[in-house]
Amino acid sequence: MTSMTHPEQGSESKHISIAEPSILDLQNVTISYSGKAAVRNVSFPxxxxxxxxxxxxxxxxKSTLLRALNRxxxxxxxxxxxxxxxxxGENLYGKDIDPVTLRRRIGMVFQKPNPFPxxxxxxVSWGPQINGYKQPLDDLVEHSLVQAALWNEVKDRLHESALSLSGGQQQRxxxxxxLAMSPDILLMDEPCSALDPISTSHIEDLLFELKSQYTIVIVTHNMQQAARASDYTAFLEMGMLIEFGATKQMFTVPRQKRTEEYVTGRFG
Amino acid sequence: MVPLTQKMTLPEQVTSWLMSDARTQTASEASAVGLSLKKGGIRWGEFAIQSSLGFCALISVITTIVIVFVLATESYSFFSDVSPIDFLFGTQWVPLFEPSSYGVLPLLWGTLVITFGAAAIAIPVGLASAIYISEYASARVRTIVKPVLELLAGIPTVVYGYFALTFVTPVLQNILPGLNVFNALSGAIVVGIMILPTIATLSDNALRAVPDTLRQGAYALGATSFEVTTQVVVPTGLSGVMASFLLAISRAIGETMAVTLAAGATPNLSFTLQESIQTITAYIVQVSLGDTPADGIAYKTIFAVAAVLFLLTLILNMLSQWVLNKYRAEYD
Amino acid sequence: MQKSRVSGTPYIDNLVARRRKARLFRTLCAGVTWLGVVLLGLLLYQAGVDGIKWLDWQFLSSFPSRFPEKSGIKSALFGTLWLIALIAIISIPISVATALYLQEFSSKGRISRLIELNISNLAGVPSIVYGIIGLAIFVRGFQLERSLISGALTMSLLISPVIIIASREAIKSVPVNIRHAAYALGATRWQTSWSHVLPAAFPGILTGVILALSRAIGETAPLIMIGALTYVAFLPAGPMDAFTALPIQIFNWVSRPQQEFHELAAAAIIVLLAVLLVMNAAAIYIRHKSEQKLK
Structure with missing residues (x-):
């Protein structure tokens, strides 16, 4: 085993602090599938x-870890x-936590677009509706579609099937x-992996727009995307956190050799 | 191990194949020995096999033609004796006694009563079971319940007739005193039980075909399992579910033995479920059990009512396929 | 619009009610399923209890009789065995050939789509209609009388669509690269089908065949139509002989008013279901085996 994947070095990042207040704190998170650990002892804010x-x-x-964040x-x-x-400050996996309420606050966008038929x-209106949203839905739908930069493309065909949209539109x-649920946190699991470059850049632009209002956690295996779009980056390998830090620092002066090799495309 | 440098001696056949004319080095050499990629004659063996396979496929078409032809000609000769108007709109079905009357409505009514009664039982229960198996049951339970349901779908209908007569009717008679031994209610219940596994297994297949990503998308919005199931999963798999309903209803219409044994042989236009009625299928059985002469009108009636039965089930089956194809188009 | 943080959302808290509804729904679905399974189990158990006391060697080795205690299913059992053998001989080759033709040979044009549509419609035709056709064509038209061969031909028409559909599914699921490998070696369609596709599809075809035959064993209506419901106190010696079969015997006994005959019917049902259970178990086993092989 190389020194880079040594668990001691992995947990070192735990001590890294961030300037902003943290909304989620992962502490010594280990996730196993039928006893086999897929994520090992990961901590970062x-x-x-x-x-x-x-x-x-x-x-x-990385996807396993992301999906743990809204159970x-x-x-x-x-x-x-x-x-x-x-x-x-509340443990998501505490006994008294209701996963349904939790998912209302921590939304998720999946790898492949999965609009309902x-x-x-x-x-857009379904989530708020089942959750007892009591204000005019039209406004909410419009607002959410505007936020997702889709409104102009679909405003004249709101009642057509969502399946008639292109892949990029479906993802937006x-x-x-x-967004219609106005979550605190938006989890995105490789949201652009099934999309063409133009749709991808649409969605990246969108991320910048949304940052002012939402906390976003995005899983990606596209280095450029991580470097362009994110403020902080966590680098995982074989279930262990190799490095966590500000994105700019990670992509310019990585502390770990392994990180450097990965971000410069020498492996992976 | 044979050292690589050692020259291997090849068997005779191999060397002769390697030396033969069939192996040529260049195209000109190939044409010189008369080899060409151009088509030769027809491969007769292949052609014969292909034709005989094609003939087998044709048999299914011939079957359909024969069914339609037999039903049509016999019905035609029936309608030369009885006016189609009397047949389709008459309210009396007395074919075997004088004065005879050939109104098909009582038989049709009997069939519909059984079918609707059965559907009223089997559709909600079957769908609920399908939802349970596909959305809630653990993998372990599923591997037990699914084959059991498939097995139940394979129980012969005459066995269901036995259940109707020996268990369902006596139990019903305890609840509803004065219930006829042969009654529509018992027939409907038993046919309902009979088509239930069909609905449950086919609907389960349809619900399982709904991509998991849709469920996850809905859960990620804070939906409960009830909302995910009723508002996302079932609507998405609806065409498959509907197709299973239609198929099961078509089976109920064509069902013979259970209704013959349970519901009796009294053509009846009444609205009560407690009396004996007769379905189209039960009538056909009744005629074939007696010794009807092949050229008599009673013999011809079974073809006329069978034609009605054939058309009803055909329409339902086509409808169910149409619904299913629509569903397929949505996912491809 | 300001995003929500913990409280002050535009939502009313309806979660308690929603969760209760979800729990209720789940319980309802589970309850209904188990109720159905238990109810059917109960019916089968009751039939078993009623029939088991009649089930002995005497029952298996006697001909039907007016006297319940002397009655048995010998002729019915032999009739069913004869029937199944004849149906298998007639329907399997034709159906598998049809499936092979449609899947491997025919061009996927309008005609083959028409044949497909036709077959799926045939699968939905009520069995009694097949009985009527059998009566008109085989019994009366071909003068085959009320013989085993009439019954077997009629039943073959009935179950062929089932075998064709199952076989096509099995053939369809054979990976396409097996075919390509064979074609790339210069094999003809038939050589490819015979040496590679059919062997690979064999477990699936066999499963379909067993399920179709088990359907044929239980079918009653078509046999009644061709006139098999007669008193038969001898064993058929050839395909042209008259016969009776298990479901026919059951129908006969159920339709009599006496309790004893109902119990005889229950005993015959036990035998019939046992045969079906064995066949289904074989089908499930084969399917399981071949699934494991694919992994």
């Missing part, structure tokens, strides 16, 4: 109103989590759908 990207080679556990792993059999993830309008619709 997530800064409020910033974009944090999680990078690393495929299979490093989507609950739907996978045999997943167990040790350690704590605290959201404004309903109209564009219903896709999924973002609008998540």
């Amino acid at each position: 997530i800064a409020e109103h910033k974009i944090t990207s999680i990078i690393g080679p495929s299979g490093c556990g 989507m792993n609950d739907f996978v059999d045999d997943v167990s989590l040790e350690g704590t993830i605290s959201y404004l 309903k109209s564009i309008y219903r896709n 619709l999924c973002i609008a759908r998540a």
